[in-house]
Amino acid sequence: MDLDGLRVAITGGARGTGRLLAEAFAARGAQVFLSARDPAAAQQVADAISRRGPGQAEGFRCDLAEPDSVRGFAAAVADRTDHLDVVINNGAPYVEGDDLADVSDDTIESVLAAGGTGTVLLTKHLLPLLRASARPDVVNMISACGEVGHRRSGAHPAFYAAKHAHAGFAEILSHRLRPEGIRVISLFPPDFVQDGPRRADSDLTARSVVDCVIFAVGQPRDCFIREFHFEQVR
Numbered sequence: 001m002d003l004d005g006l007r008v009a010i011t012g013g014a015r016g017t018g019r020l021l022a023e024a025f026a027a028r029g030a031q032v033f034l035s036a037r038d039p040a041a042a043q044q045v046a047d048a049i050s051r052r053g054p055g056q057a058e059g060f061r062c063d064l065a066e067p068d069s070v071r072g073f074a075a076a077v078a079d080r081t082d083h084l085d086v087v088i089n090n091g092a093p094y095v096e097g098d099d100l101a102d103v104s105d106d107t108i109e110s111v112l113a114a115g116g117t118g119t120v121l122l123t124k125h126l127l128p129l130l131r132a133s134a135r136p137d138v139v140n141m142i143s144a145c146g147e148v149g150h151r152r153s154g155a156h157p158a159f160y161a162a163k164h165a166h167a168g169f170a171e172i173l174s175h176r177l178r179p180e181g182i183r184v185i186s187l188f189p190p191d192f193v194q195d196g197p198r199r200a201d202s203d204l205t206a207r208s209v210v211d212c213v214i215f216a217v218g219q220p221r222d223c224f225i226r227e228f229h230f231e232q233v234r
């Protein structure tokens with residue numbers, strides 16, 4: 001897949017799936033602007049990506065639960081590029097818990113602030129850069145917890161609420177941006193493993209999730225893949 005020269009912004013890009021995504025785009029020649037809550041961690045990963053090449057990366061601070069931090073990340077990216085081809089809304093805090101009382105009020109507030117408000121704000125502030133691209137895509141890393149009727153995860157209800165907020169946002173955004181040719185591509189994976197076998201009887205792996213993103217972004221512009229849903233093993 002030729003993604004050479006694409007300009008990509010990604011949240012939560014210093015670890016986990018976000019890091020794999022950043023690496024996958026840079027390995028195909030993309031220029032990556034990656035964020036994490038710890039700017040040093042973001043820059044460390046960006047430096048490692050740049051050393052490997054061919055794409056280059058730069059690290060930024062972005063705490064999605066803090067609107068000023070979100071606006072700061074968007075402004076910093078706008079200082080460095082006049083357009084973005086791909087914005088990946090990946091970062092989101094995860095919390096476990098069957099019972100509402102399992103986590104503090106502060107945690108509930110920050111889970112919704114980051115996954116809900118922060119994701120909407122970042123997309124809003126990066127949209128002018130996407131509109132300046134010849135091939136703009138918004139990629140949303142949601143979760144099966146954002147599917148209507150999903151009950152199989154041990155995630156806290158606040159996480160379900162945040163992912164439903166993200167899913168609702170992605171749904172209407174896809175419809176409203178379609179006339180402009182901006183694709184909104186959303187993934188709803190169940191719990192997946194970072195590493196593991198990629199067989200029919202195995203859990204979904206992060207590598208396969210990343211491959212879905214690369215595939216969707218690499219399609220010609222007539223091919224607007226709106227959502228990826230996955231059947232769970234158990």
Ligand SMILES: NC(=O)c1ccc[n+]([C@@H]2O[C@H](COP(=O)([O-])OP(=O)(O)OC[C@H]3O[C@@H](n4cnc5c(N)ncnc54)[C@H](OP(=O)(O)O)[C@@H]3O)[C@@H](O)[C@H]2O)c1
Binds near residue numbers: 037
């Ligand atoms: N792993 C799974 O099984 C699974 C399943 C379905 C969906 N997903 C979704 O896929 C995405 C990536 O998953 P993952 O497994 O790599 O996640 P993870 O290992 O739980 O890591 C969470 C990621 O989100 C970032 N993050 C957390 N709180 C944040 C905040 N307030 N502001 C900005 N970034 C924040 C973290 O960045 P820091 O480095 O700053 O902490 C980190 O990159 C998430 O949206 C997740 O909900 C994951």
